[in-house]
Each structure stands twice: as C-alpha cells, then as structure tokens.
Amino acid sequence: MELLSxxxxxxxxxxxxxxxxxxxxxxxxxxxxxxxxxxxxxxxxILVRHEQAAVHAADGFSRSTGEVxxxxxxxxxxxxxxxxxxxxxxxxxxxxxxxxxxVPSHLIGSDAFQExxxxxxxxxxxxxxxxxxxxxxxxxxxxxxxxxxKSGRPGPVVVxxxxxxxxxxxxxxxxxxxxxxxxSYTPASKGHTGQIRKxxxxxxxxxxxxxxxGGGVVLGDAAQELTELSRRLGYPVxxxxxxxxxxxxxxxxxxxxxxxxxxxxxxxxxHQADVIFAVGARFDDRVTNNPKKxxxxxxxxxxxxxxxxIQKTVRHIEVPLVxxxxxxxxxxxxxxxxxxxxPDQKALEAWWETINGWRxxxxxxxxxxxxxRDQIMPQDVIRVLYEVTNGEAFICSxxxxxQMFAAQxxxxxxxxxxxxxxxxxxxxxxxxxxxxxxxxxxESAVAVVTGEGSIQMCIEELSTCTQYKMPVKIINLxxxxxxxxxxxQDMQYGGRYAGSTYSDSLPDFVKLxxxxxxxxxxxxxxxxxxxxxxxxxxMKDRVVFMDIYVDPDEHVYPMHIPTGSMKDMVLSxxxxxx
Amino acid sequence: xxxxxxxxxxxxxxALSRVVGLFSQRGFNIESLTVAPTEDSTLSRLTVTTxxxxxxxxxxxxxxNKLIDVVKLVDLTEGDHIERELMLIKIKATGTQRxxxxxxxxxxxxxxVDVAPAVYxxxxxxxxxxxxxxxESIGTSxxxxxxxxxxxxxxxxxxxxxx
Numbered sequence: 001m002e003l004l005s006x007x008x009x010x011x012x013x014x015x016x017x018x019x020x021x022x023x024x025x026x027x028x029x030x031x032x033x034x035x036x037x038x039x040x041x042x043x044x045x046i047l048v049r050h051e052q053a054a055v056h057a058a059d060g061f062s063r064s065t066g067e068v069x070x071x072x073x074x075x076x077x078x079x080x081x082x083x084x085x086x087x088x089x090x091x092x093x094x095x096x097x098x099x100x101x102x103v104p105s106h107l108i109g110s111d112a113f114q115e116x117x118x119x120x121x122x123x124x125x126x127x128x129x130x131x132x133x134x135x136x137x138x139x140x141x142x143x144x145x146x147x148x149x150k151s152g153r154p155g156p157v158v159v160x161x162x163x164x165x166x167x168x169x170x171x172x173x174x175x176x177x178x179x180x181x182x183x184s185y186t187p188a189s190k191g192h193t194g195q196i197r198k199x200x201x202x203x204x205x206x207x208x209x210x211x212x213x214g215g216g217v218v219l220g221d222a223a224q225e226l227t228e229l230s231r232r233l234g235y236p237v238x239x240x241x242x243x244x245x246x247x248x249x250x251x252x253x254x255x256x257x258x259x260x261x262x263x264x265x266x267x268x269x270x271h272q273a274d275v276i277f278a279v280g281a282r283f284d285d286r287v288t289n290n291p292k293k294x295x296x297x298x299x300x301x302x303x304x305x306x307x308x309x310i311q312k313t314v315r316h317i318e319v320p321l322v323x324x325x326x327x328x329x330x331x332x333x334x335x336x337x338x339x340x341x342x343p344d345q346k347a348l349e350a351w352w353e354t355i356n357g358w359r360x361x362x363x364x365x366x367x368x369x370x371x372x373r374d375q376i377m378p379q380d381v382i383r384v385l386y387e388v389t390n391g392e393a394f395i396c397s398x399x400x401x402x403q404m405f406a407a408q409x410x411x412x413x414x415x416x417x418x419x420x421x422x423x424x425x426x427x428x429x430x431x432x433x434x435x436x437x438x439x440x441x442x443e444s445a446v447a448v449v450t451g452e453g454s455i456q457m458c459i460e461e462l463s464t465c466t467q468y469k470m471p472v473k474i475i476n477l478x479x480x481x482x483x484x485x486x487x488x489q490d491m492q493y494g495g496r497y498a499g500s501t502y503s504d505s506l507p508d509f510v511k512l513x514x515x516x517x518x519x520x521x522x523x524x525x526x527x528x529x530x531x532x533x534x535x536x537x538x539m540k541d542r543v544v545f546m547d548i549y550v551d552p553d554e555h556v557y558p559m560h561i562p563t564g565s566m567k568d569m570v571l572s573x574x575x576x577x578x
Numbered sequence: 579x580x581x582x583x584x585x586x587x588x589x590x591x592x593a594l595s596r597v598v599g600l601f602s603q604r605g606f607n608i609e610s611l612t613v614a615p616t617e618d619s620t621l622s623r624l625t626v627t628t629x630x631x632x633x634x635x636x637x638x639x640x641x642x643n644k645l646i647d648v649v650k651l652v653d654l655t656e657g658d659h660i661e662r663e664l665m666l667i668k669i670k671a672t673g674t675q676r677x678x679x680x681x682x683x684x685x686x687x688x689x690x691v692d693v694a695p696a697v698y699x700x701x702x703x704x705x706x707x708x709x710x711x712x713x714e715s716i717g718t719s720x721x722x723x724x725x726x727x728x729x730x731x732x733x734x735x736x737x738x739x740x741x
Contacts, residue, residue, distance in 0.1 A: 184649040308640035
C-alpha cells in the first residue's frame with residue numbers, strides 16, 4: 001500500500017472527492033499541508049485576504065454548483081476568523097468541509113501560541129466536527145466529513161488537524177475508503193408512501209392552496225420537480241428568501257417572495273390559504289411573523305429532510321413528510337399521474353382572481369410607483385440590473401436593504417442563481433461569495449449587490465479578485481448609511497440614528513477600486529444609470545465597482561408589522577394594511 | 579412535564595460536550611445528567627431529566643437525534659419505567675440525634691456506610707422524590723453534605739434500548 005504523510009493524505013482525499021478548488025490562508029499549523037498542496041496539481045488553491053472570506057468563497061462556490069466547498073485555515077486566529085463563515089453556512093445548510101490546523105497534539109490544552117479549541121468554538125455551528133487523533137485515521141475522517149457535509153440536510157463539517165498529524169516524515173499506508181457507514185447517521189432516502197398519498201389527497205382538496213417553497217428545494221436540486229408539480233396543479237407558488245429560483249421568478253404562477261419583506265400578494269395568499277404545501281422551508285421567523293397567528297385556516301403539508309424542522313415553530317402541521325424533496329416531489333408527480341384526479345378548477349379560478357386583485361392593488365411591479373426623477377431609487381438599480389443582465393446573472397448579495405431590493409426586484413428563473421446569507425444575515429458575505437461563484441462559472445456574469453456598509457466588511461478581497469482575475473461586478477447601493485438599521489430607527493426610534501451614519505468618512509470607492517487595479521464608476525444621475533450599467537457589464541474581463549448613489553431615505557416595503565400575522569403589512573411610509 | 583430521556587451515544591471524546599452544548603445552545607433545561615460507558619465499550623449511555631412542554635420535548639429528542647454521535651434514544655417517561663438515583667449524605671449525629679438518624683435511615687431503607695464520632699454517612703437509592711423526602715425528614719440543619727448521582731432509568735418489561 002502507498003505510504004503518505006498526513007498532509008499528502010488530505011490532498012489526496014480532496015482529489016478523491018473531486019475537489020478542484022479550495023480557498024485558504026496559510027499559517028504555522030498548516031504549513032505541512034500547504035507543502036503537500038504545493039507538490040500536487042489536482043487541487044487549485046485560492047489565497048484570500050482574510051479567513052472569513054475563504055469560508056464565504058467556498059460557500060459561494062458550493063451554493064452555485066451544489067458541490068462541497070472546501071476551506072483551509074490555520075490554527076488560532078485563522079480558525080476563529082473562519083467562524084463567521086461557518087455559522088453562515090450552517091444557518092443556510094451549505095455543505096462545506098473546513099480544514100483547520102491546530103497546534104501539535106502534545107501542546108493541546110497548554111495555551112500554546114496560536115492555539116484555539118476549534119472543536120469547542122465551532123461546536124454549535126457545525127453539522128459535525130472531527131479532531132484528528134492519529135495519522136492513520138485521516139482518510140476515514142475525510143471520507144466521513146464529505147459524506148456528512150453533503151448528505152441529508154447539508155451543513156459545514158470542521159476537520160481540526162494538529163500539526164504533528166501532517167508531518168512530512170511520518171508516512172502511513174493510505175487507502176481512501178470507497179464507502180462510509182455511520183450507524184448513528186442514516187438520513188432518509190425516500191418519503192413514506194402513505195404520507196405522500198395523504199399529502200396529495202389534501203392538496204387536491206384545496207380551494208385556496210399555496211405552494212410555499214424554500215431553500216431545501218434549491219439545495220435538494222428539486223427545482224425541476226417542484227416546477228413540474230406546481231404546473232400540473234396550477235397552484236400559486238411563493239418562495240422564501242432562500243428559495244428564490246426554485247420556481248421561475250418570471251412565471252405568472254409565481255406570486256413572489258413571502259415573509260417580512262415579501263410580496264403583498266404572497267403574504268395575503270398565505271394568510272387566506274386553506275391548504276399550504278411547504279416544501280424544504282423551515283417556517284423561519286422572517287417568514288411567519290407571529291407563529292401563533294400564522295395562517296389560522298390553513299391545513300399544512302410539510303416536506304423536509306430534517307425531522308427537527310417539522311413542527312419546530314408552527315405546530316399545526318397536518319401531514320409531516322420526512323424525506324429528500326427531490327424524490328418526494330417526483331413520487332408525487334408520478335402518483336398524481338396515476339390518480340387522474342384534478343384540482344377543483346372553479347375554486348382555483350376564483351382563488352387566482354383574488355390573488356390577481358392583490359397583485360394589482362399593492363404588487364411590486366405595478367407602474368412607476370417607485371420611480372423618481374431627481375435621485376436614483378435603489379429598486380430601479382435592481383430593475384436595470386435585471387434588464388442589462390437579461391435576468392441571467394448570478395446575483396450575490398450582502399445584507400441589508402439592498403439585499404431585500406435584490407430579492408424583490410430581480411426575477412430569478414433558475415435555482416442557485418441567487419446567493420445570499422439568509423439565515424445568519426452576514427454583512428461582508430457578498431464579495432467573497434461572488435469570488436467562489438465566479439471561479440465556478442468563469443463565463444457567467446456575476447454581480448455583487450451590496451451597500452457601502454456591507455462591502456467594507458470584506459473589501460480586502462478586491463485584492464484576491466486582482467490576483468485570480470475574477471471579473472465580478474460590484475453594484476454598490478450607496479445611501480451613505482446603514483440603511484436597514486436606519487429604517488428601523490426611522491420606524492421605531494423616532495429617527496435617532498444611533499451608530500448608523502458615517503457619510504463624512506466614506507472612502508472614495510472609485511479610487512479604492514482603481515488602487516486594486518479595477519475599474520471604478522460613480523453614478524449619481526438616474527438618466528445615466530442604464531448606460532453606465534451596460535458599460536459595466538460590457539467589460540467582461542474587469543472587476544467594475546459601480547458606486548451608485550441612491551435615495552438615502554428610502555425604506556424597504558412592504559414589511560410585516562411586528563407581532564402581527566402574515567397579512568399585516570406596512571405598505572409604504574404612509575400606508576398599512578387594515 | 580418532567581421527562582427522562584435515555585441516550586445511547588458513541589463513546590467518543592467530545593460526544594458528551596455536543597449533547598450538553600445542545601441543551602444550553604437551544605435553551606433546553608437539564609435537571610440532572612448521568613453518563614457512563616455500557617457493556618459495549620464503543621457506546622455510552624446518558625440519561626437526562628428535563629422539564630418542558632410537549633413541543634419542547636419533541637424538539638429535544640429531534641435535535642438530539644440529529645447529533646451524529648447519538649445512536650439511539652428513548653423518552654422513558656412515555657412508558658412504564660424504573661428510575662433510580664443514588665445519594666450519599668453526611669448527617670450530624672450526636673447525642674439523641676444519633677438514634678433518630680439511624681431510625682429514619684431504616685425507614686427509608688438507607689444504609690449507614692461510614693461512621694465518625696459526630697457524623698453518619700448514609701447511602702440511599704430510589705426515585706428522586708424518595709431522596710427528596712429523606713432530606714426533608716432529616717432537616718437541612720442536620721445535613722452537612724449531599725451528593726446525588728442524577729437519575730438513571732430503564733424501561734420495564736421487554737423493551738430495550740440497544741443498537
């Protein structure tokens with residue numbers, strides 16, 4: 001059998017797992033691994049400028065491809081810097097393997113230089129973690145790490161490797177396991193046939209149905225199955241923030257995103273629904289508003305791969321269905337074909353009429369409601385971005401008002417096209433995630449929709465973009481303040497902007513972009529927005545930083561009225577639902 | 579309601595911290611906790627008593643089941659079961675008190691396992707309420723030290739928790 005060092009074993013394991021690219025930052029504890037990395041050519045390493053970005057980039061890579069993202073960081077500060085990235089991936093169920101170095105085994109627990117208890121620090125935010133205790137166990141640990149990360153409900157797995165486990169002179173027999181068996185871990189591979197039948201029966205009884213699809217459909221590669229079933233039924237479909245793209249955003253059957261900043265028609269439909277079909281969604285507090293008032297008349301079917309997601313917040317689930325959404329939806333389509341039962345068309349027509357009424361009344365897409373002439377409106381930036389990119393770009397968002405505008409005003413027709421930190425809400429996510437997306441899709445347009453607040457949280461990655469020629473387009477909605485914080489301060493704190501403004505100390509983003517070797521563009525005139533945007537996307541090989549000055553006082557609407565039900569919404573600065 | 583949840587988990591370093599961490603992380607409460615290896619050295623058995631409404635208990639069992647190190651678990655309070663807790667208790671025993679402590683100890687079927695001129699150390703086994711009752715009978719002013727093992731439990735009849 002082949003003899004390899006621990007460092008070489010890690011690299012070989014990555015190769016065996018089909019990993020082409022990893023994101024990392026070297027340091028003392030991982031130097032042996034980096035030396036092994038240097039001496040092979042199947043895995044490319046992308047050197048980021050901060051470990052948080054390494055994990056976000058691996059995350060973006062994974063979100064846009066469905067493959068496991070891999071990051072490599074050193075011990076101590078390298079590991080703790082990775083924590084935000086790991087928590088981001090954990091909240092959104094993104095499969096990652098994060099390899100962290102640690103001090104040599106005999107120094108663990110001695111407060112050695114750059115020592116951190118990474119297993120302890122990361123414990124609440126990983127799907128699982130491994131501390132490597134012997135060189136021999138490395139192949140098995142790596143195999144398990146990848147298996148756990150990508151199967152069932154995906155998530156990040158940390159592999160913590162003490163430095164002595166990778167010493168080049170310590171060679172051990174290497175054989176990569178072909179299969180993995182964990183007696184304590186067997187995620188459901190199929191849904192229960194009886195429950196599927198029950199779910200379908202309930203769906204067909206509905207007169208005011210809504211299909212509520214979440215990130216699980218995207219992660220479970222079930223968009224096609226969802227679309228087929230939805231079309232067959234003719235029911236309205238709403239997506240969560242994480243589910244955007246699971247059903248085509250430009251389709252008439254799509255009634256928009258739901259939740260806190262969801263579409264009026266989507267939230268009204270949910271509230272009035274008699275049957276809700278929840279697919280790969282977890283009834284997050286940003287969706288449900290007050291769970292006690294959530295959809296009082298709805299009978300609910302809930303499909304999820306994770307049993308713990310079922311009945312966690314909303315308790316009245318009539319048909320729980322544990323299983324991978326892809327196979328469950330495929331089974332439902334097949335069963336539907338055999339049953340030859342059709343939904344109540346008359347009731348459905350009336351339901352669509354009601355929904356279309358809501359759409360006309362307060363829908364996002366009606367007329368010029370948000371268009372002003374003197375200042376650029378943030379919503380218009382997203383509309384123009386949609387037009388200029390033909391709706392085909394990967395949109396990587398940061399966190400804040402711009403994120404909600406990007407979720408509302410760009411129509412995502414494909415899964416994995418929309419990349420954002422939904423669960424954790426991590427500012428600084430957008431740019432590094434976009435790097436991962438761009439590297440995975442070198443020919444595609446990749447835009448970072450961000451704000452002058454978020455972009456400054458990982459702005460050092462502009463340097464990584466230079467080094468690896470990643471021509472991402474940065475669409476900076478500059479309102480010279482932490483917009484979402486300011487909006488809440490407007491709404492609930494009498495306009496007292498505590499710690500949310502910095503207008504006199506913002507950098508000149510154009511010069512900053514140029515300093516990194518990129519193209520900078522300042523846009524203030526609404527009349528020029530579209531031509532400048534076209535110019536930006538015509539520079540296919542360049543990073544372009546579009547610093548777009550938008551109305552600083554704009555709020556994101558509609559918005560749930562806190563503690564209310566799904567239907568209770570603030571519609572504009574002056575209107576609310578009754 | 580009080581529940582006794584019995585967990586079989588991998589006898590691996592770190593497994594216990596994952597279970598305990600889960601409880602604090604998700605705001606679940608722990609009344610008592612015991613853990614030791616089983617006859618199969620690769621497995622540990624952990625017993626946790628907790629108090630919560632049905633929804634909370636459902637989440638506790640589901641979230642525990644999600645931990646990779648957890649092999650199997652059962653909520654013992656869902657069926658007939660036996661629960662036991664061991665207590666060692668040091669009691670002031672001087673003068674007339676000495677006979678009184680001995681009598682109380684006999685009533686509760688405890689055993690005096692160590693004797694000093696002014697102190698008895700008593701061992702008592704039973705359900706938690708019995709231990710509470712003994713403490714109450716002795717009275718806190720006479721008690722010098724109490725150590726309780728936490729609850730261990732097992733299902734009655736033929737039901738077993740095994741791999």
